[in-house]
Structure formats: structure tokens, C-alpha cells
Amino acid sequence: MKASEVLCTLKQRFPNEPEYHQAVSEVLGTIEEVYNEHPEFEKANL
Known part of the structure; x- marks a missing residue:
């Protein structure tokens, strides 16, 4: 993301x-780095 x-x-x-x-x-500025470290979040459409 x-x-x-x-x-x-x-x-x-x-x-x-x-x-x-x-x-x-x-x-978004707070969570972007962590979100990108965990591809399972995108797979789950979070």
C-alpha cells in the first residue's frame, strides 16, 4: 500500500x-510501514 x-x-x-x-x-502515515511488512493484511483486504 x-x-x-x-x-x-x-x-x-x-x-x-x-x-x-x-x-x-x-x-496512514502511522501504519504504512507495518502494513507493508505484513502482506497478509493486503490479502485479507484490510
Whole structure:
């Protein structure tokens, strides 16, 4: 998962939600490294 790609998609889907974008950005920045270390997360569509 690339946090920037996820955030870009969410900004397109929810363009008028800047607080949501900020919250998602903060969470993704926190979990991205761990998420990428565990491919089973992506297989489970988490």
C-alpha cells in the first residue's frame, strides 16, 4: 500500500472533506510501514 495513492483516491471520492483527508493522512502515515511488512493484511483486504 502506498499512503499517497490511498489518500489521492479518497480525495477524489470525498473532495469536500478536508478534516477526513487530514485524519486519514495521519493514520496512514502511522501504519504504512507495518502494513507493508505484513502482506497478509493486503490479502485479507484490510
